[in-house]
Amino acid sequence: xxxxxxxxxxxxxxxxxxxxxxxxxxxxxxxxxxxxxxxxxxxxxxxxxxxxxxxxxxxxxxxxxxxxxxxxxxxxxxxxxxxxxxxxxxxxxxxxxxxxxxxxxxxxxxxxxxxxxxxxxxxxxxxxxxxxxxxxxxxxxxxxxxxxxxxxxxxxxxxxxxxxxxxxxxxxxxxxxxxxxxxxxxxxxxxxxxxxxxxxxxxxxxxxxxxxxxxxxxxxxxxxxxxxxxxxxxxxxxxxxxxxxxxxxxxxxxxxxxxxxxxxxxxxxxxxxxxxxxxxxxxxxxxxxxxxxxxxxxxxxxxxxxxxxxxxxxxxxxxxxxxxxxxxxxxxxxxxxxxxxxxxxxxxxxxxxxxxxxxxxxxxxxxxxxxxxxxxxxxxxxxxxxxxxxxxxxxxxxxxxxxxxxxxxxxxxxxxxxxxxxxxxxxxxxxxxxxxxxxxxxxxxxxxxxxxxxxxxxxxxxxxxxxxxxxxxxxxxxxxxxxxxxxxxxxxxxxxxxxxxxxxxxxxxxxxxxxxxxxxxxxxxxxxxxxxxxxxxxxxxxxxxxxxxxxxxxxxxxxxxxxxxxxxxxxxxxxxxxxxxxxxxxxxxxxxxxxxxxx
Numbered sequence: 152x153x154x155x156x157x158x159x160x161x162x163x164x165x166x167x168x169x170x171x172x173x174x175x176x177x178x179x180x181x182x183x184x185x186x187x188x189x190x191x192x193x194x195x196x197x198x199x200x201x202x203x204x205x206x207x208x209x210x211x212x213x214x215x216x217x218x219x220x221x222x223x224x225x226x227x228x229x230x231x232x233x234x235x236x237x238x239x240x241x242x243x244x245x246x247x248x249x250x251x252x253x254x255x256x257x258x259x260x261x262x263x264x265x266x267x268x269x270x271x272x273x274x275x276x277x278x279x280x281x282x283x284x285x286x287x288x289x290x291x292x293x294x295x296x297x298x299x300x301x302x303x304x305x306x307x308x309x310x311x312x313x314x315x316x317x318x319x320x321x322x323x324x325x326x327x328x329x330x331x332x333x334x335x336x337x338x339x340x341x342x343x344x345x346x347x348x349x350x351x352x353x354x355x356x357x358x359x360x361x362x363x364x365x366x367x368x369x370x371x372x373x374x375x376x377x378x379x380x381x382x383x384x385x386x387x388x389x390x391x392x393x394x395x396x397x398x399x400x401x402x403x404x405x406x407x408x409x410x411x412x413x414x415x416x417x418x419x420x421x422x423x424x425x426x427x428x429x430x431x432x433x434x435x436x437x438x439x440x441x442x443x444x445x446x447x448x449x450x451x452x453x454x455x456x457x458x459x460x461x462x463x464x465x466x467x468x469x470x471x472x473x474x475x476x477x478x479x480x481x482x483x484x485x486x487x488x489x490x491x492x493x494x495x496x497x498x499x500x501x502x503x504x505x506x507x508x509x510x511x512x513x514x515x516x517x518x519x520x521x522x523x524x525x526x527x528x529x530x531x532x533x534x535x536x537x538x539x540x541x542x543x544x545x546x547x548x549x550x551x552x553x554x555x556x557x558x559x560x561x562x563x564x565x566x567x568x569x570x571x572x573x574x575x576x577x578x579x580x581x582x583x584x585x586x587x588x589x590x591x592x593x594x595x596x597x598x599x600x601x602x603x604x605x606x607x608x609x610x611x612x613x614x615x616x617x618x619x620x621x622x623x624x625x626x627x628x629x630x631x632x633x634x635x636x637x638x639x640x641x642x643x644x645x646x647x648x649x650x651x652x653x654x655x656x657x658x659x660x661x662x663x664x665x666x667x668x669x670x671x672x673x674x675x676x677x678x679x680x681x682x683x684x685x686x687x688x689x690x691x692x693x694x695x696x697x698x699x700x701x702x703x704x705x706x707x708x709x710x711x712x713x714x715x716x717x718x719x720x721x722x723x724x725x726x727x728x729x730x731x732x733x734x735x736x737x738x739x740x741x742x743x744x745x746x747x748x749x750x
Contacts, residue, residue, distance in 0.1 A: 258285030266290030266430030462555030524668030542567030
């Protein structure tokens with residue numbers, strides 16, 4: 152069982168024992184999390200692929216891993232020699248796994264997947280795809296239990312309260328807002344399974360998932376009380392009493408199914424089919440009415456309050472100061488001591504850890520030199536990493552979790568003398584980032600529609616990138632959150648409407664496989680701009696504070712207004728970070744924020 156071949160073979164034996172012709176292992180848990188607790192990292196354990204997103208499909212004579220373009224290079228390397236076929240999702244002639252199963256399944260086949268980790272929406276798509284062939288979907292078997300001898304248990308980290316001044320809205324007020332939304336839909340109960348919604352709603356934080364301050368739990372909100380289902384021992388008696396005062400009862404994690412089954416038969420239960428699994432909701436009484444809609448908390452937590460934004464701006468100053476300290480060290484040490492991509496992660500993490508309010512990183516740091524930068528989700532390891540030497544571009548995508556907010560920033564810096572082609576790509580990406588930063592748009596515009604603003608300068612230069620331009624960011628919460636997303640590939644739904652207070656990344660890029668990658672990322676916030684007789688309009692406030700390396704710019708490609716934006720941004724960075732840095736970091740900040748105009 153020490154390699155993917157043996158593990159896939161064991162899975163096939165378990166499939167045969169249950170009469171399954173195919174089995175699906177998604178990157179998912181009962182909470183449909185992006186980053187998974189160890190217990191549900193079965194796809195990684197079976198395949199050896201360590202990327203955060205991917206779907207494994209195994210049949211008697213085929214094993215395939217579906218991943219999107221962010222992971223093609225990584226997956227190709229990690230799947231080599233495993234017998235698992237890389238299925239390049241989005242590539243030519245590659246069907247999504249649901250359609251592939253529909254095309255390859257035969258009448259009478261049974262395709263298995265653990266219903267506890269399959270979204271209701273995903274269940275419908277699979278069922279429809281298989282129905283055309285006469286195959287059936289079986290959601291009753293968690294085969295990982297049979298084949299994974301040392302499968303981790305539930306995480307045991309304690310849960311703590313997120314308290315004022317950083318928790319700016321009281322728990323009781325959040326619950327009241329959710330109940331108001333429930334009543335507006337005619338619901339008497341609301342099932343919440345997504346971990347960030349649970350943590351936000353109850354003003355609680357945990358450490359069950361790497362980088363995300365959440366904990367494994369479900370919640371059931373009723374009109375007169377709420378129940379929180381979490382592993383025994385994670386919430387101490389004092390916190391239990393605090394929750395009880397707000398009408399929240401703490402119950403063992405494993406009692407959720409019984410609690411759902413005990414609801415009155417005439418219950419009307421609000422649940423989100425994209426955020427609740429088919430296995431979890433199956434415990435509801437058959438006669439209970441399911442009201443499908445987005446979790447009210449998902450919309451509410453995306454709209455940061457003015458009080459929360461005050462804390463976020465302060466966090467951005469601390470995070471920017473940490474970056475100044477790091478880059479001052481980096482430029483001073485470059486050429487004088489050995490620096491690897493692993494060193495970058497170590498030094499930058501240490502700089503953040505010295506800052507007040509720091510809790511953890513918000514995701515695994517991406518430090519990628521030259522060719523490694525062409526892989527958007529590259530991660531250096533002890534076995535495979537680059538030394539920073541010679542000429543080129545170093546891409547660093549990193550972020551932190553602080554009590555008062557979450558950061559996510561990407562900078563590309565010059566090492567030695569970047570080539571003219573590298574400067575050209577850098578400048579196109581910068582133009583795209585500036586274009587989106589300066590956008591003005593109607594309140595309520597659907598966020599995917601903004602994507603072309605950032606891409607237009609890059610398309611004009613004959614380039615493109617495979618990932619989205621922007622994702623929502625939480626408030627001391629998940630670094631990736633919805634409902635807004637800036638990507639022309641994303642579904643355009645009413646829930647993606649841009650509203651005041653939303654924090655979103657702005658991160659266009661260009662990637663040259665085997666050579667280099669460029670991505671420049673700031674976080675921006677929707678703020679009121681102006682109201683006219685034709686509507687209410689929003690603008691972006693740039694939150695991130697860190698210089699952009701002007702040594703990488705091909706100045707002739709920038710218009711005067713773009714230079715003016717960059718100089719104004721650097722003036723703001725300089726003004727707000729100077730009180731937080733000293734000595735070498737201060738000198739570095741002053742040098743890197745010098746105006747570009749007139750050079």
